[in-house]
Amino acid sequence: MSKKVIVIGAGPGGYPAALRLKELGAEVSIVEAWDFGGTCLNRGCIPSKAFLDTGHRVHAFEGLKKLLKEDSGVNFSADMLDWGKVKARRAEVITKLRTSLEKLFQAKKIEVLRGRAVFSAHHEVTITGPQGEIKRTFDAAILAAGTRPSFPPPFRDFKDSLSDSDRVFDLPAKPRSVIIVGAGVIGLEFACFFNSIGVEVTVLELLPDLLAGEDPQVTRAVRSSFEKRGIKFHFGKKTNAVEFSGGLKAVKLDDGTRLEAEEILVGAGRAADLAGMGLEAIGLPWDRKGVKVNEYMQTAIPEVYAVGDVNGISLLAHSASRQGEIAAENIMGGKHTFDETIVPKCVYTWPEVGSVGLNKAQAEAKGLAVKTARSFYLGIGKAVATDETEGFVQLVFNAADETVLGAQIVGGPATELIHVLALAVKLRLKRSDLKGIIYAHPTMAEAIHETLYK
Numbered sequence: 001m002s003k004k005v006i007v008i009g010a011g012p013g014g015y016p017a018a019l020r021l022k023e024l025g026a027e028v029s030i031v032e033a034w035d036f037g038g039t040c041l042n043r044g045c046i047p048s049k050a051f052l053d054t055g056h057r058v059h060a061f062e063g064l065k066k067l068l069k070e071d072s073g074v075n076f077s078a079d080m081l082d083w084g085k086v087k088a089r090r091a092e093v094i095t096k097l098r099t100s101l102e103k104l105f106q107a108k109k110i111e112v113l114r115g116r117a118v119f120s121a122h123h124e125v126t127i128t129g130p131q132g133e134i135k136r137t138f139d140a141a142i143l144a145a146g147t148r149p150s151f152p153p154p155f156r157d158f159k160d161s162l163s164d165s166d167r168v169f170d171l172p173a174k175p176r177s178v179i180i181v182g183a184g185v186i187g188l189e190f191a192c193f194f195n196s197i198g199v200e201v202t203v204l205e206l207l208p209d210l211l212a213g214e215d216p217q218v219t220r221a222v223r224s225s226f227e228k229r230g231i232k233f234h235f236g237k238k239t240n241a242v243e244f245s246g247g248l249k250a251v252k253l254d255d256g257t258r259l260e261a262e263e264i265l266v267g268a269g270r271a272a273d274l275a276g277m278g279l280e281a282i283g284l285p286w287d288r289k290g291v292k293v294n295e296y297m298q299t300a301i302p303e304v305y306a307v308g309d310v311n312g313i314s315l316l317a318h319s320a321s322r323q324g325e326i327a328a329e330n331i332m333g334g335k336h337t338f339d340e341t342i343v344p345k346c347v348y349t350w351p352e353v354g355s356v357g358l359n360k361a362q363a364e365a366k367g368l369a370v371k372t373a374r375s376f377y378l379g380i381g382k383a384v385a386t387d388e389t390e391g392f393v394q395l396v397f398n399a400a401d402e403t404v405l406g407a408q409i410v411g412g413p414a415t416e417l418i419h420v421l422a423l424a425v426k427l428r429l430k431r432s433d434l435k436g437i438i439y440a441h442p443t444m445a446e447a448i449h450e451t452l453y454k
């Protein structure tokens with residue numbers, strides 16, 4: 001008899017799980033309370049990249065301007081952008097992708113239930129939605145309910161009057177200035193985007209540096225590039241108060257600084273919101289970090305799995321998808337585990353950032369003796385020809401046998417190139433193995449080649 005599995009949430013954790021379960025012969029249903037595709041497709045990865053693409057086009061145009069005749073009459077500035085069209089393009093991208101995902105589920109004949117799922121008993125969920133209230137029993141369930149933007153104090157008290165990573169996509173007009181709370185990936189991507197379209201950007205971060213956990217060479221390069229473009233940072237300062245006056249929004253920092261802007265965008269992390277999901281009914285504990293799982297993605301209730309943001313391991317779409325597939329395979333008799341060490345971590349700003357495996361400090365914290373090597377794009381032909389000389393490739397080797405432990409890339413197509421090095425980390429390749437590859441000329445990948453000889 002085939003297994004009955006229910007997947008709660010159709011984001012990048014839930015939908016690949018449902019597809020894999022179907023492939024493996026399970027009787028699978030997926031429940032979605034909001035938009036198919038989850039945060040990633042509707043309010044995260046994809047719309048933010050559509051916004052960033054607008055910034056890239058502005059940037060490319062600025063580059064082209066340098067090659068125009070003095071009297072060309074072309075006088076473009078970011079102020080000429082039509083905010084309505086920028087938002088419409090992002091909506092178009094989302095609709096296209098969401099429609100094809102929904103069609104895929106129809107084609108695969110996977111039952112899609114619209115509404116909110118709640119655990120009503122062991123092995124049972126109740127779904128309340130347009131079809132009324134229906135109950136489904138299951139042999140196994142995958143919880144892929146994601147997270148929501150979180151508002152630290154004092155911003156929490158003004159939640160409805162501030163923007164977050166959900167609502168920023170619907171701002172009625174392009175603000176003239178914005179204060180961004182949080183210098184993590186989300187905060188920096190919005191900082192980069194707004195700066196590129198002519199918005200005055202200030203970033204607040206409680207920690208002493210941006211991109212917590214990243215290698216200091218990386219954070220220094222990103223910070224310096226952002227500052228050169230006029231983005232202002234306030235590190236290591238707490239916000240004591242939020243104020244509203246004369247149509248502006250202001251913050252008071254603990255050193256007495258007062259900053260004001262037309263908009264405040266809180267991008268200071270995400271938290272699980274599982275209240276009312278009936279987890280008490282099945283005795284499954286949770287907190288703002290979500291639900292704990294073992295290496296097989298199983299919660300404390302063995303037939304309930306939790307994947308993606310909701311288990312708090314790695315708040316990335318590709319981690320969610322891999323975990324979803326692992327949970328699906330384990331439900332169907334597999335014994336797979338999630339390898340966090342090979343998850344590429346990417347930031348889609350300019351310069352782009354891609355890192356994988358261990359950086360120097362992380363390797364040393366594990367008691368490993370390491371060697372690092374770095375080469376800069378400045379010396380790479382393709383980089384000079386395309387005027388993309390900002391950044392570097394850095395490799396971290398085990399000093400004992402020159403195995404690649406990790407890599408950090410800033411600039412160029414870092415978010416693409418990092419996959420070559422993810423493969424090196426996964427397969428425990430050595431410096432000599434990477435030297436054995438022939439790197440096409442001229443490419444940005446030649447920076448990897450150069451690094452191997454440092």
Ligand SMILES: Cc1cc2nc3c(=O)[nH]c(=O)nc-3n(C[C@H](O)[C@H](O)[C@H](O)COP(=O)(O)OP(=O)(O)OC[C@H]3O[C@@H](n4cnc5c(N)ncnc54)[C@H](O)[C@@H]3O)c2cc1C
Nearest residue numbers: 009011012013033038039040044045117146308309316317
């Ligand atoms: C602005 C922004 C940019 C990002 N950019 C990137 C990026 O470039 N790359 C990257 O890897 N990650 C990025 N992320 C993170 C990425 O979006 C998340 O890691 C990913 O969406 C997590 O997937 P998930 O399936 O766990 O959860 P989600 O995508 O949040 O999906 C969960 C789904 O479950 C549904 N749900 C919740 N409760 C119920 C219920 N009771 N019943 C039915 N349905 C329910 C929700 O409606 C939601 O659709 C970004 C996030 C943000 C906010």
